[in-house]
Amino acid sequence: MKLTSIIPPQVNLANGSFTAPDVQHKSTLLGSLAGIFADHLAWQAMPAESAVYHVEMLPSCAQEGELFVGTTHLQPGKVGDEFFMTRGHFHQRREQAEFYFGLRGNGLLLLQHQEGDCTLEQVFAGSVHHIPSFTAHRLINTSDEVLSALAVWPTVAGHDYSALQPLGFKLRVFADGTGWKAEAQYE
Amino acid sequence: MKLTSIIPPQVNLANGSFTAPDVQHKSTLLGSLAGIFADHLAWQAMPAESAVYHVEMLPSCAQEGELFVGTTHLQPGKVGDEFFMTRGHFHQRREQAEFYFGLRGNGLLLLQHQEGDCTLEQVFAGSVHHIPSFTAHRLINTSDEVLSALAVWPTVAGHDYSALQPLGFKLRVFADGTGWKAEAQYE
Numbered sequence: 001m002k003l004t005s006i007i008p009p010q011v012n013l014a015n016g017s018f019t020a021p022d023v024q025h026k027s028t029l030l031g032s033l034a035g036i037f038a039d040h041l042a043w044q045a046m047p048a049e050s051a052v053y054h055v056e057m058l059p060s061c062a063q064e065g066e067l068f069v070g071t072t073h074l075q076p077g078k079v080g081d082e083f084f085m086t087r088g089h090f091h092q093r094r095e096q097a098e099f100y101f102g103l104r105g106n107g108l109l110l111l112q113h114q115e116g117d118c119t120l121e122q123v124f125a126g127s128v129h130h131i132p133s134f135t136a137h138r139l140i141n142t143s144d145e146v147l148s149a150l151a152v153w154p155t156v157a158g159h160d161y162s163a164l165q166p167l168g169f170k171l172r173v174f175a176d177g178t179g180w181k182a183e184a185q186y187e
Numbered sequence: 188m189k190l191t192s193i194i195p196p197q198v199n200l201a202n203g204s205f206t207a208p209d210v211q212h213k214s215t216l217l218g219s220l221a222g223i224f225a226d227h228l229a230w231q232a233m234p235a236e237s238a239v240y241h242v243e244m245l246p247s248c249a250q251e252g253e254l255f256v257g258t259t260h261l262q263p264g265k266v267g268d269e270f271f272m273t274r275g276h277f278h279q280r281r282e283q284a285e286f287y288f289g290l291r292g293n294g295l296l297l298l299q300h301q302e303g304d305c306t307l308e309q310v311f312a313g314s315v316h317h318i319p320s321f322t323a324h325r326l327i328n329t330s331d332e333v334l335s336a337l338a339v340w341p342t343v344a345g346h347d348y349s350a351l352q353p354l355g356f357k358l359r360v361f362a363d364g365t366g367w368k369a370e371a372q373y374e
Contacts, residue, residue, distance in 0.1 A: 003307075003358070003368075003369040003370070003371065004307070004369075005295055005307040005308060005309050005369075006306060006307070006308055006309070007308075007309050007314075008296075008308045008309065008314050008315055008316050008317075009314075009315040009317075010313045010314055010315060011288065011313055011315050012313060013200050013290070013312065013313055018315070020315075058315070058317070060284075060317065063282065063320065064282055065280065065282035065283040065284055065320050065341065065344075066284045066319070066320060067284045067285070067286055067317075067339070067341075069286050069315060069317070093252065095250065095251055095252035096252040097247075097252055097253045097254045098254070099254055099256050099339050101198065103200070108192060109195075119193065120190075120191070120192040120193070121192065121193055121194075121195045122192050122193070122194050122195065125200065126197045126198055126199060126200055127194075127195050127196075127197055128195055128196040128197060128198050128205070128207075128245070128256060129195050130195075130196075130245070130247070130254075130256070132253070133250065133252050133253060152254070152286050152339040154252065154254075154341070157252075171190070181190075182190040182191075182192075183190070184190065
């Protein structure tokens with residue numbers, strides 16, 4: 001039995017960056033987000049290699065009951081008048097929930113329940129977001145700085161991006177002067 | 188469809204306190220912790236109504252896949268030479284994991300796997316603790332200030348306090364000069 005203590009992984013609570021020997025990273029570039037933004041021509045005119053968001057997370061194991069922790073860093077920017085956002089997804093296992101914690105920046109979390117109801121929650125340092133079961137979720141950066149949110153979710157949850165195709169989320173969020181406006185895309 | 192945004196619950200990232208209309212609170216008093224500390228006479232001599240720790244959490248629903256979020260605030264103090272600590276538990280559903288995030292103070296997280304192996308992890312602002320499945324866990328405050336740790340865990344996990352009885356955790360942590368020492372209680 002060891003009678004000493006170990007130093008665990010760490011997260012910078014001001015920006016969500018992890019310090020650990022085995023942090024995993026994944027960047028999502030603008031070029032991979034075909035069909036996500038409303039203004040296709042504006043999207044085509046922008047550099048495909050621009051990073052829109054970056055996820056860092058700690059490894060975990062995929063067994064039932066286990067959890068992941070990770071941070072999404074969403075860059076500021078717009079495609080036409082539409083703010084940068086994550087692709088967004090349902091969980092493959094629809095009954096699996098998630099928590100987000102805003103750590104840096106300002107933006108919105110778009111929640112769309114399987115039955116179609118949408119909610120926009122304000123994301124800021126200290127905001128706590130319960131993403132219920134059966135609910136698709138997308139981060140939107142409405143500010144001029146990076147939006148960083150820490151997430152905890154079940155490892156068995158998985159991602160289902162196709163359920164929202166071809167229509168996508170019901171709401172889109174556009175710049176409106178110095179603020180934002182949400183517009184319904186369909187009923 | 189609502190096209191406005193809502194302000195979600197908030198957590199003070201410096202101490203783990205929640206701001207929400209429906210925060211739930213539970214205090215654990217010294218008098219309810221019979222048999223937890225090694226020095227029974229010292230425990231008896233202390234005021235039973237002293238708060239040892241306080242948990243605040245947001246409500247959630249108990250269905251499979253859902254998650255709780257809450258913060259444990261563990262007071263500084265000692266019973267004899269043994270630092271204040273939480274009762275500690277296995278999850279009733281042993282396969283259910285948990286994450287802790289240190290937010291304030293300094294202490295230790297004692298992990299005891301079902302097979303008996305123990306680990307002590309240092310808890311501090313920004314520490315990230317993966318509590319694996321099949322692993323009992325207890326917070327220990329080795330400092331002179333409140334130790335606060337935010338947790339996310341599956342709502343179906345439940346608590347099993349009896350599995351550690353009558354022997355309790357294998358390790359106890361005592362003051363040792365200005366620091367601490369861990370002692371094995373049994374093999």
